[in-house]
Amino acid sequence: MAKISLRMFACGIFLCLAFWWAVAQLLQMPVIPSPELVLLRLVQKFPDTIAVHAGYSLLRIVLGLLAAVAVGYPVGIVMGYFPRVNRLLAPTLYLTYPVPKIALLPVAMLLFGVGEASKLLLVFLIIVFQVVVAVRDAVAAIPSETYAPLRVLGAAFPQIVRHIIVPASLPKFITAVRVAMATAISVLFFTETFGTQYGIGYYIMDAWLRVNYLDMYAGIVVLSMMGLLLFILLDWTERRLCAWNRQ
Numbered sequence: 001m002a003k004i005s006l007r008m009f010a011c012g013i014f015l016c017l018a019f020w021w022a023v024a025q026l027l028q029m030p031v032i033p034s035p036e037l038v039l040l041r042l043v044q045k046f047p048d049t050i051a052v053h054a055g056y057s058l059l060r061i062v063l064g065l066l067a068a069v070a071v072g073y074p075v076g077i078v079m080g081y082f083p084r085v086n087r088l089l090a091p092t093l094y095l096t097y098p099v100p101k102i103a104l105l106p107v108a109m110l111l112f113g114v115g116e117a118s119k120l121l122l123v124f125l126i127i128v129f130q131v132v133v134a135v136r137d138a139v140a141a142i143p144s145e146t147y148a149p150l151r152v153l154g155a156a157f158p159q160i161v162r163h164i165i166v167p168a169s170l171p172k173f174i175t176a177v178r179v180a181m182a183t184a185i186s187v188l189f190f191t192e193t194f195g196t197q198y199g200i201g202y203y204i205m206d207a208w209l210r211v212n213y214l215d216m217y218a219g220i221v222v223l224s225m226m227g228l229l230l231f232i233l234l235d236w237t238e239r240r241l242c243a244w245n246r247q
Contacts, residue, residue: 033213042218049203054222056198060116060188061230064123065177071124072131073173077165079132080139081157093132101125102187105194114195122187127180134176138169167244174238178231185227200226 017035024034042050079086079093101122108118142164150160192201200223207215 031213033217038214038217038221041214042221045215045218046222050200050218050222053198053200053203053219054226056196057188057192057200057223058226060119060123060199061181061184061226064120064184064188065127065181067120067124068127068131069177072128073135076132076135076173077139077161077169080136080142080169081165086136086140093129097129097133101183102190105191109194116196119188119191119196122191123184126184126187127177130176130180131173134172135169138172139165142168171238171242174234174242178234181230181234182227185223185230189223 020035024032075089079089104125105118105122108121112118112121146164146168147160150163155163188199189201189204192199193205196202200219204216204219204223207213207219
């Protein structure tokens with residue numbers, strides 16, 4: 001099964017490269033260089049330049065994700081388990097959740113400056129709301145009789161969380177992170193065009209302004225690979241932690 005998945009993955013990459021090559025050959029325009037030239041430039045620039053920018057972007061994503069999980073997961077559990085807390089916090093959640101987080105970038109920059117804090121805050125806000133909503137709904141969907149055996153045995157709330165709530169909410173939690181991750185990468189790309197000289201977003205836009213299309217496309221490829229890596233890690237985590245949930 002793993003060999004089949006790997007083969008399908010390789011075929012997907014090949015089809016993307018073939019389509020890119022065909023478009024480049026058909027249009028013959030400098031703004032769409034052929035993939036072999038872009039990959040060659042990527043190999044040349046990655047060790048000393050692109051790797052540094054990609055490292056900064058990955059660090060921002062990981063730190064924002066960890067902060068969102070540290071805050072959002074407990075809040076979602078409490079809201080899902082205690083109806084009164086949910087009634088108290090739900091109006092605030094519903095009021096702030098639909099707001100496009102990129103619209104808060106000027107506010108974040110005014111409050112925290114144009115440095116790392118505002119970028120991390122945007123990534124945090126994108127992920128944390130998804131986590132809170134998904135975990136809350138997962139916990140609220142647990143039948144009340146599921147808790148009865150542990151309560152009869154005198155289990156405390158932390159034990160209920162460990163043995164029932166966490167296993168029941170993990171699949172929806174990971175799905176929420178997976179959905180939010182793509183948006184987080186997109187917003188991070190935008191924020192990295194302000195107040196920094198490090199990050200794959202800065203690298204791509206700087207290459208675009210210099211009309212260096214090979215560098216620009218090399219950065220775009222790396223940005224895509226970053227997203228692919230994060231999705232693979234999430235899928236691997238889901239297989240490890242939620243094997244019982246697989247069909």
